[in-house]
Amino acid sequence: MVSYPDSQGAERSLAIRRPPSVTSHSSRASTARRHRPHRSHFGGASYQPQNEFPVFTHTGDVQILIANGRKEQTYLLHKLILAQCSGFFEAGLSEEWANAGEGTSQPSNSALARLPPGAPQRPEKQRWKYELDWGQDDDIPMLVQKKQKTQTSMFGGDALQSSQQPPPPRNKPPTPQAGFFRSMANFSSLHVPAHQNDPDEDTFRDYDNLFRVFYNYPPALDPINIANAYVECKSLLQLADMYDALEVIGPRVDHHLLRFQGRLWKQIAKYPPSYLKLGYMARSKAIFSEAMVHVVGQWPQGINQLRNQIPTPVLELIEDKVDELDELKAKIEVKLFRLTLTTSRGERVTPSNNWLEWMAVSLFRQWLAENTTPPPTPILKSPRNTDNAVSSPPSPPPFNTGRIFRLLGQPAGGPSSYLGHDECKRFLKLSPDHYNRDNLRRFERRVEEIKNKARDLVKPLMRNFLELDLREGGLPYLTCTRVEPEEFPWDE
Template sequence: MVSQMEVGPSHSNTLTRRGPSSVASSSRHRRSSRHRRHEGYVSNEFPEFSHTGDVEILVKAGSRTNRYLLHRLILSQCSGFFEASTSQEWSRSGNEPRTGAELARIGEDLSSSEAGRNKEVKKRWRYELDPGADGDDIPMLVQKENTAVSLFGSNDGRPPTVRNKPQPPTSNPSFFRSVANLSLHVHEPPPPPISQQDQDLLTDYDNLFRIFYNHPPALNSIDIASAYVQCKSLLTLADQYDALAVVGPRIDHHLLQFQSRLWKQIAKYPSSYLKLGYLAQSKTIFQEALIHVVGAWPQGERHIRHQLPDAVLEIIEDKVEDLADMVGKVEGRLFRLTLMTSRGERVTPYNSHLDWLVVSLFRQWFSDSTAPPPPTPPPSSRAPPSRGSSSGHHSRQSTNTNTTLVPHPTTTVDHTSPNPSIGRTIRALGTTSSSTYLTHDECKKFLKLSPDQYSRDNLKRFERRVDELKGMAREIVRPLMRCALLGGAEANNVGYLTCTRVEERDFPWLE
């Protein structure tokens, strides 16, 4: 099990199993290990478990090949791909070579000693990275027919035959000088360098298997932009081998260490981090990105629809519709907002003309602030030149005189999406600062449009009544001013609403 593995010292990058607690036993084990290493013993450490590994994996990229000798049990627990490809169902389909025990059942003429030896042959699997037929194919591990040559130097699992080594001609001393001189001139050429793409591929596979064995992946912990690229590539590989449930928590833990820098990056690239949070099954990253995406909708809609599955799109559309409903109710209350006279009546031009001017100014400002940008003028459709035209000049004149307007084919109105400009307006209404909108200069300029109403006292009264309207509007927009972001400070730098509530049922991988 992965939980039974312990990470060794950081300088060794090894995995060891928990041994007995006896000090004497551990000291004997250390002495024995040193003695075996001194004799050329191959240690049983990650990534090659020489004694217990039963799955050989060769990952080749460019001129470099990484070899892993791992355990089927751990691979199948961490990856659905390895669980399926090493299962008995896969073996019965003819992809698994026959073991010695099966050969003993088929060949009745095998001797009892040979059959017994073959029964002890351990099943082993072998995978190699297939780059595909062309550059557009995704490299994928494929299972190869197992030959024990690559693992243990023999086709049948038996130890190789021991042969006497030929002795050098000791009577000729020049033989040793020839060998010495030859060794001085023979140098192995260094391997050619590999491309950055090949190096990234090797790193991704190494990180994948390191996570399977509870080793920390080699990810950038300083530059969050580089860490994002590495995490995205690793998650894509984990998705390819059905291992997101194991790799995702590691990615989540690594990125959350960036804290405030992570929140800033999510605010800048919400759609990208929404996909990453979905693949990593990170509630924190997914929630933070979802709030930004819903608030800024339909900005980035085309990119999101192309990158994310339908389950995530349905959640986004539901949240956008909920937010639009909330905004619609608040807008209705704000447009109906008014002042009352001292007798408790709604102000009108007849019972309080000055107060009615205050309400009119507020409604005009709110209407202008929340109005969507004007639509693009539709293109003109020019009529083709008449058949009877005899010259190009006459033809152009005919075209100009027969110009007609047609509707723009791409002009649509989305009634389910909140107006992008409403966010900035709501934030202005929700602030306690009196200088955000309808300032002293604006009130003075407006009141001067009615010379019979303008005076110093009327201006002071006008501004007091404006402040009353601002206070009532602040209470109306309070539900929309709630910030659901974990990086709350980032909400001050965006112009859209961040009040979307994300609940447990909104995480698609929990369904």
């Protein structure tokens, strides 16, 4: 026996093990047998059914089958999870829906009579089944409930009863029997390679992503190509909208797209109406705000892509922001036209007290009027096509003054892109009596003074509320629109 001092100064003894008795040996052997992997009667290890996504063999009570004759995917999920994540399943799996027109389902008297005396009466176990109905060629595939009841047998097993037969697939080879799917449920998590040109592959992907998010798994979305990621996210959101699950799916889509960072902002700048609709469905404040700035700045350029495709509150928000921007531009335009110069005595320049400086003010106002007023409609005969029919003249592009205000707001000291040296020289040459080198220099200085005043006036329009880095290149429209926290249309 080996002894060690303990904290009290006493000694603790480590007893030497005695030889195992027959009883303890048999006990350990029994324990080892309990923990030893089960063997089948055929010499191999017996298969243990899984109880994890997508097939919860022991606890799942809602079977979902998606099959098109070439590929099938089976899910065995939980009523509680599906009802919490989707309004569609919350209604379809409710007791009111389950008992509609059928009354309360209880075990029959004959079934109870066959139970052994004194045996506990187990309550009936309810199971639900959904199958994807592909419909006709132009229909949107939709899950249809095929309610099935499972009653407890006298031997403790479950006898499955299906209330309906699955509908025939749309112009596809017949699918295997329902019993085959039940027997293969444990293998449904294995990847089944689909045909490369299977037109339904996107549907399988979207439903799998939908259920993955329900169970807090990340959706399988493209992490590299943002164009592919947009298409996959949009398709998933449309599916979530069908099943009233946008509140659950939206944050996952938002999180995935925001990981692209700078590439995302560039894509939004290229396709603002598309990302505005996606941002609204995903309830993404970042994406929605970014797209809104572009849409309002370019308005009405994207009106055809948004009209009748977005909810009324979103369209009303766009129109309100456009009105606010137009009102701000109108106020600043009035101030710009009132810009003037003063003489050394503090008087406004006029043709009588300083003709040269008054001409500088006139040149600026003329340039501003020409560039902030839509061009007149040309009076031309409509061209005729080869069929001698009068063709409608092409509609002019929308007139947007954002580019003009950006010119006015250029930083001081930068290259001037309006009313530069050449323009001032050509204008002054129109009055040969006043054209000389000294007058040209003084004229240019006074023009620069007016431009500096204009730069200060347009500063409210030069604010930028985009995440996009504009240092790589400016935009031809204004980006001073801001969506306030209380203005998001889904918070109402």
